[in-house]
Amino acid sequence: MKLTTLLAATTVVFAGQAFADGHVDRTDWPTSFTVGTASQGGTYFAYGSGWANLVAEELGLTGGGEVTGGPMQNMALVHTGEAAFGMTTMGPAAESLNGTNPIAPGLAMDKACAMFPMYQTPFSVTALTSSGITSVADIPAGAKIGFGPAGSTSDTYFPRMMETLGVDFERRNGGWTDLGGQLQDGLLDVIAFAAGVPVPAVSQLEVQTDVNIIEFTEAEQAKILETFPVSQFDIAASTYTTLEADARSVSMWNFSIANCDLPESFVEAVVDVVMSDNERMLGIHKAARSTVPANWDKNGVLMWHPGAAKWFNENAGASIAADMIYGG
Known part of the structure; x- marks a missing residue:
């Protein structure tokens, strides 16, 4: 061998x-x-x-x-x-x-x-800690969500995932750095990232402000796995300073x-x-x-x-x- x-x-x-x-x-x-x-x-x-x-x-x-x-x-x-x-x-x-x-x-x-x-590209949600959003269920109706560049993997699949989970939202597009700035300025409520981790824009946000990196519940994960061409994935706690434990997610190769x-x-x-x-x-x-x-x-x-x-x-x-x- x-x-x-x-x-x-x-x-x-x-x-x-x-x-x-x-x-x-x-x-x-x-x-x-x-x-x-x-x-x-x-x-x-x-x-x-x-x-x-x-x-x-x-x-x-x-x-x-x-x-x-x-x-x-x-x-x-x-x-x-x-x-x-x-x-x-x-x-x-x-x-x-x-x-x-x-x-x-x-x-x-x-x-x-x-x-x-x-x-693998994990799908993850980030919000400012000051927003009080700590779960997908906390996202308020009509929330402004940044889904990344138009036509990207995130923009193609994450809006559908959010709809599947019953989230009502207004869709926003743009580069990740730009969306990170909008989140920090209060122009967005949430960013729905689909990108390899650590996502540079999230790492930058962590340095500049307090953020919540939101995981899916077991039920939410199961529903997404059943509906979309993705796999089970955990974002390791060591990926971001904000995380205290692995975060439940899904991913696409x-x-x-x-x-x-x-x-x-x-x-x-x-x-x-x-x-x-x-x-x-x-x-x-x-x-x-x-x-x-x-x-x-x-x-x-x-x-x-x-x-x-x-x-x-x-x-x-x-x-x-x-x-x-x-x-x-």
């Missing part, structure tokens, strides 16, 4: 050196790339800009993160090739494949391929995506940079604790990019079937 693990680790190291040292034919590689992220103040922007910079540095290319409207827009940008890479959650990915992405209704966005697993027509060796090299050294990814964002090869099987929606599938099958003991690989 130890020998197998050592050999697998050695394979990953050698693969990384080959890509970094230029021992791969790069004639069809782009010289620059962009990664579709989301709004500033959210996890997508911090995480996506971080791995974009890491890949650019390691592979000697020009690349970086781009502010977008989040998962739905990223599916559209990557499908059309306007962005080489992006990040999405499984719900918006499924809707985009089915032609129900509100950005382009009727268009099946099947040119966006899975590249690597990122992390995130995957990075690549335009399906990008060169196989290029995408394989990008995956190698991100997946071969988790410590570097953790230095970018704590949510990257889940950005590990073993989570390749969390994608049951998107076709895999051939370069990504090759990396996981050869280096991570994955068994991605040919009928789940684009062009296979």
